Amino acid sequence: MPCFRSKKDVMDTVTCILLAGILSTLPLLSDEYLIIGKHRRWFSPCSLRAIRAVLMAKSSRCFTEPEESYCGNQRVEGQEECDAGLVGQDDIDGCCDKHCKLRTDKVCSDRNSPCCLDCNYMNQGVKCKEKQPATCENESRCLGTKAECPKAKPMEDGTACIEKGQCLQGNCLPYCETQDMQSCMCDTIDNACKRCCRKTLNDTCFPIMPVDILPDGTPCIQGFCNKQGGLRASLSSSERSCEKREESVRGAGVRHEDWLVHPDEEWGVDEGVYKCGYHTDRKYCTTAAVSTSGTIASEAGPRGTFKRGDLDL
Numbered sequence: 001m002p003c004f005r006s007k008k009d010v011m012d013t014v015t016c017i018l019l020a021g022i023l024s025t026l027p028l029l030s031d032e033y034l035i036i037g038k039h040r041r042w043f044s045p046c047s048l049r050a051i052r053a054v055l056m057a058k059s060s061r062c063f064t065e066p067e068e069s070y071c072g073n074q075r076v077e078g079q080e081e082c083d084a085g086l087v088g089q090d091d092i093d094g095c096c097d098k099h100c101k102l103r104t105d106k107v108c109s110d111r112n113s114p115c116c117l118d119c120n121y122m123n124q125g126v127k128c129k130e131k132q133p134a135t136c137e138n139e140s141r142c143l144g145t146k147a148e149c150p151k152a153k154p155m156e157d158g159t160a161c162i163e164k165g166q167c168l169q170g171n172c173l174p175y176c177e178t179q180d181m182q183s184c185m186c187d188t189i190d191n192a193c194k195r196c197c198r199k200t201l202n203d204t205c206f207p208i209m210p211v212d213i214l215p216d217g218t219p220c221i222q223g224f225c226n227k228q229g230g231l232r233a234s235l236s237s238s239e240r241s242c243e244k245r246e247e248s249v250r251g252a253g254v255r256h257e258d259w260l261v262h263p264d265e266e267w268g269v270d271e272g273v274y275k276c277g278y279h280t281d282r283k284y285c286t287t288a289a290v291s292t293s294g295t296i297a298s299e300a301g302p303r304g305t306f307k308r309g310d311l312d313l
Contacts, residue, residue, distance in 0.1 A: 071100040074111060082109035095119035113147030136167035164195070164212065175208070185220065193218065193225035211287060
């Protein structure tokens, strides 16, 4: 499902909030709200109006069928039987020729089909897709008569899935819903990173017992949760990347979009990849080399993004 980010949808009008039901069930991804619950696929009236305006203005340019297929992009399109990409254009692929047609006596292309090996169908029972607990899908295995991986069957109802949920008709039902309650987000600092439920729409959110700490990186009120169940109140999603915009780092007296700025204490980063030091009264991280005194030793360096868990504030 596409993700639409819109803080205005949350805070602008009472109408949108009331008709949508509750903030934590709105289908949007923002710094403050995590999408959980059975209503996560619903859009509020404000979101629908905003999306409609964009589609009315741009859909004619966005949703258009390609006029013709392109042989050489490694995607099977139109009348193509296969497409080996650049290798195919050099006419050196064993399954597919430069005209995107299968060679004589070849039934499929290894480059285009997961159940194809040496230009022939893989044996029946060969695994072509792993289990997907997040989507409650079982593994898939080749049929022996087709080159494509068959659609996975849903896991049995009641099978455990992510976030202590349970599978139901091929979907992962959140924990609170499995207990005949509703998922919600606790709005106090002490409980912000605990799994919370409520009995009805108008009831107050409360942490479940025994206490269940949300995974590291889960959005909570004005920040993200860390491994200890605390709150990174000022760490937003954009601050996880070294691709920081120039205007966001001026407060530290630097002008380099590869720097990550934060006024907190120690940074935990991948040793040998990111180096950290001080600049004026704030700490910065950069892919550039930095001396132990905090002065800039080199301003050159490729962009990079911190993985979850690298930042341990």
